[in-house]
Amino acid sequence: MVKEHGREPGVPYTAFAQLLESGAISADHKARFLAIMTREGAEEEVLSRPDGQAPARWFKEVYPELDIDQATRLGQDFAEHVQLTSFGPLSLPLISAGSVAEVVELFAYLPLITTAVATRVRPQQDGLVVGLVGNTGDSELDCLVVTYCGYALARLIHVLVGDTSDMTLHCGWPSPASKDGDLPGLGPRLMFGAPATYLHVPAKTLDDVCRFSDPTAYRLAIADLEKALDQRTKTPSLSEQVRMSLDDGPGSKRIATVATELSVSVSTLKRRLHDEGTTFRELLHTSMLERAKLQLLDPSISINQVAADLGYSDATNFSHAFKRWTGQSPRQFRPRLDG
Template sequence: MKPIDSRLTTANIPVFMLRSLVATLKDCNIDVSRLLVGVGLTLTDIEDPDCRVSFRQGREIIVRALQMADGHALGLETGFRQNIHSVGLVGFAMLTSATVEEAVKLGMQFQKNTGSMLEFDTRLTKEGVAITAASRFPEPGIYSFLVEEAFANFMTIGIGLLGDGFKPLRVELAYPEPAHSAAYKRIFGCEIRFGTIENLFLCEPSLYKQPLATSDPYTNRQLLECIAYHHERAREAVETTEAVERVLRQKLEKRISISGVAKTLGMSERTLRRRLAEASVSFQDLLDDLRKNKALELLGNPQMSIEQVAFAVGFTDSHNFRRAFRRWTGTTPGALRTDLSRIWPE
């Protein structure tokens, strides 16, 4: 079996965009209670600014949302409901930058902090400043949604920096024209081209050097220092938790102790406990999360019994597994399996 790319399963994406997606579905009078069934998240988690999701979790949520909101311009609506403040500290740092150019460069530098599931870049062309968007992973089922959401959010960021009169010169999309293409013209107010070789958001070059009325050098410096501090802490935390999770995944079906994991990682148990505490997580929390997510994945396979799932995630007693699963999810493995087969049939 081909191993799963760890970049798909590492929970390092902030939930800013997913929070907006949930709000958009609610505005469409769509019941969101089933959106997160079996994903390993709750609606309360989505409202937590410290929550992080994996690309795979984000993809699953978006696929379900698109099914639930068929006929809506969901990506555009999700992106346009956000504003420059919606991406947290990065948004405020952009607002307090000296010029539009500095704000854009800052957004590019910290794009992973904003919750996007795409990769962005900028370049100067003969026509102006181009911001491009490309996939991190080949995901045709959510590709157009991600580009729509990102470019609609670029619009609201531009409005936040320059005022209501902002609009791009042209928007190019590397996919066919969708049924809701009229919404593009309404949101962007410029020429729209579909079926191009890349996704491109093109702006007038003169805007790049324009000073920002909201510029504040002192506040900007404070915000950048705060972002850098949290970024470094997050990097250290991710390194520790990923190392522990890597060991746990290899031994998930066995009895696992923190002392054994520490020995595998070449450190003392005391050091490992201290590093996990600095990352605001406990060994048991990591173990429970991995067991829960693996159990949720296996419960989607009707060929596996509840007992087999229990053994696969490290429980020798299916009764203890059922009790732990109820603590993790608020329901039983059998009830959740029934929900999954009814709501998301194969």
């Protein structure tokens, strides 16, 4: 009997199973993973489940001394072994995609295969920015999963199209002391010390044609993904429902407004969010900060526009709030995007 992990942050079982068989994990570390799987009732034969996830906490248990440097290196090393069949229901549309733009569009369906990473895609004048946010609750594990996610995407695009060296993965932490940031042949270029973690895909790359393009297969696969995502969103947790409400549309929302949308009282909303380990204030803060950072990454959007979109009466109030969140003003945040 497989132990049910619910929506605990994890990585796709199929990707995890392939990782165990790759050369990226030593025999000792593989033995530790297998021991954990046995302990928790997750035997190897169930790793092919398309909707299953291997809990991210397993990596912290196998690598107890995990720090940011090691997490970065592991994320890169693991991504080097990613395959086109690593991501369950996303694999078919990935293989049959007609262009890099269609590959990037698949990020919308990432919740179907992992709860460890959240993404936000925003068009810019010079391409796309894919914001990457770890949801594991652990900074080192977040570093590992977002590095893997960014590099894995570049690896897959490399297989489908070719050279991806014009893509750049910006990491919101310092450069590892003991290893060069780039992996030969994979791309993207890796830059550290960024104000946020994101993958930049240039406009010219988005138009690159994939070598296994199959428009019919892609459309059918996307239709299946839409149904699966619709089914999943029919039974989200309350915190997920609140977050979707906060992310939907411009401006911020008050707790009373969201409670009315969800047909519960404010006190019930507060109590149930507490039971899920969060608060409305925390969810609002996270939503506002992620939206602000992603928009500030686009130099074509003025600070006044960002402030207005987030519901602030003027840029000054927004700047005060952003500095309270991050320790720096929006203007201080932006120059660090250069170089």
